[in-house]
Amino acid sequence: MCVAVCETHKELYKELDQFIEKVKDKPGILIAVLHKAQEIFGWLPQEVQEYIAEKLGVPVSEVYGVVTFYNFFATKPKGKNQIKICLGTACYVKGADRVMEHFLEELGVQAEEVTPDGLFSVHPVRCLGACSMAPVVLVGEKDFYGKVTPDMVSKIIAAYRRGGRNE
Known part of the structure; x- marks a missing residue:
């Protein structure tokens, strides 16, 4: 060992x-x-x-x-703020793939990687159970964002750089 x-x-x-x-x-x-x-x-x-x-x-x-x-166990490090982006059908059709691309570009990582500062990791998921709000992003375990557009990505990231959701 x-x-x-x-x-x-x-x-x-x-x-x-x-x-x-x-x-x-x-x-x-x-x-x-x-x-x-x-x-x-x-x-x-x-x-x-x-x-x-x-x-x-x-x-x-x-x-x-x-x-x-079991998918709830992680074999790779995750960021302090885990950003889960729904890529299920409803979210994908409404542009979740573009939202995901913006998160990855802005943070300078690939999916499932942790940012060098350890603050963020971005994870594609199949469904977050909020199809009516598609596309949906979940940060951590409780901060849901609905009808997310690529233009909202910078603001979401900035909120967590300051220490948490700020609306």
Whole structure:
């Protein structure tokens, strides 16, 4: 296992150990431990997956299988502000592809990449369940923007550079 990562994130691993200690005797705890690890680290790098496998006494392949099966687990870092752009049919027809292009251009990243400052990552999604407001963008877990146009992208990004939604 990677000693450098463990040393760099000693406190994070300590927090994860404390959680594992609390739940280790319960059956079927792998998913709960993975959720906690992602909450602590922000994502699930290979080193963290190996650490969890070792602590729970399960094969790394089992941990990896669960991580890659469920789409709510991240194997790549994500920005502090995750920008999800719906590319479902209703949103796509109303120009979500152009909105996505503007976010990527303005932030200077590819889809799923994190900006160098760690503030943003842009993620295409299939549906956000708000078709009547198409095209739709979700920043974080609760800030919905409807009927988004490419011209609105700069203003949305600027709000989060200042620390949050500002309307």
